[in-house]
Amino acid sequence: MSNHQRIVSVLNAQSVASNLTVKGWVRSIRVGKSITFMTVNDGSCVTSLQVVLNPGMDGYDNVIRMGTGSAVGVTGTLSPSPAAGQAVELHAEKVTIYGGVDEDYPLQKKHHSFEFLRTIAHLRPRTNTFGALFRMRSALSFAIHNFFKERGFVYIHTPIITANDCEGAGEQFRVTTLDIVSPPLCDTGIDFSRDFFGQATQLTVSGQLEGELLACGLSSVYTFGPTFRAENSNTARHAAEFWMVEPEVAFANLADNADLAEDFIKYLCRYVLEECQEDMAFFEKQVDPGVMGRIRAIADSDFVRMEYGEAIDRLEKATQGFQYPVAWGLDLQTEHERYLSEKVVGGPLFILNYPKDIKAFYMRQNDDGKTVAAMDLLVPKVGEIIGGSQREERLDLLERRIDEMGIAKHPLSWYLDSRRWGTCPHAGFGLGFERLIMHLTGMENIRDIIPFPRTPGHAEF
């Protein structure tokens, strides 16, 4: 292993040290007649380390010709800085150039648009914004595991390849090893019995159904993994490949589910404010002024819980008009959700107990005969960030609902078995990880949350 120091450690220690080595990429170089300043960043923190170069140093003439973006190692003495702007600086005694750049290097020491940076996604990790973003993404991943670990949840891995075609959560990507030019045929079309798995398979759109089976044995479980949707969605909030967190809890009802979701979101808000201070300050200053205040407010607030019926009443009484109709039985449109979360509540908002006809077959039927125990958590700007429900645990009611909706029962026999033997009330939800990060950083496009995003027409890198 190399014995060089991470820049974040050097800046935090701020102690005088000789024979110190750092390695990273040059962000800026300012050449003077008798002194040269170079800032080096290694991605360990937003702040770059100032390196001071004197003309007497070996190889000085070569070093000062390096361009922004060069990869270097610098060895020297760390000293207090006499000038404003940084507490310490590294006086170089030796500089190693690992990789130079030429005039074609696209990143400059200036503002670039996110649209341009998306076209050079292989280089954008070297920018301040994406450094901060990917550090936050990593920190939040660990925070999610911490949250559930502290509460005794078991981290489970559900299948990525699945034969479930009735999950109802969206279009799926086909997984096959068949010859797509001349596949084997049978009476009903392509003969998937001769495919790799002996049946038609797809990439998962949710680990929920399998998660329920594990919860009905381990009590409290969660998944955190990739999810795939083949929808032709072209928005700032949709990707074909994204990560989802899906807890599932046995012996829990809808109220317990909402309580868990509220605790979860607040925990993550507090986590980034306390553990990602420098990166959050960067987003506050450069990306979304006000984001830290909003997150603090969420961490300190009590989330409003509103019945679907009350939401409809509020919308019907609204003084402003809506493009889409409002009536009991119709789903809420984005304009309605924004009105409720931004105008009526001004913060996170649960909508509870939706009409059964606009929700999935597995949601628990309420005693009113009209609604199911579903919940959505809406947040200002990003919209729906969590969708969940209490699950229908009563076998007869579940089977009746499957029949009503025209869904084939045979492929779900294992799911129905969980209700046949030792059934129990249980509930869970799904959180879109990238949407969470958008909400916590103020970044406005999901393509800037994923290192190499997959969207319709795009699988580059």
Add this chain to the structure above:
RNA sequence: UCCCCAAUAGCUCAGUCGGUAGAGCAGGUGGCUGUUAACCACCUUGUCCCUGGUUCGAGUCCGGGUUGGGGAGCCA
């Protein structure tokens, strides 16, 4: 998939009434005794997205397409 908007130098953009293009940054050269996206001077850089049309003449006007952005639907 639908609606709206945009595309000009490596990047960010300006370009008036239709008359063959400009700034800042980047890059190059020189200057500057401590800079902070350094500063100062000079220099270089163009398939004006593609395609068809109108016109004496199109970056500019019109049709078609491509790509990108915003909004909507679907959803997380």
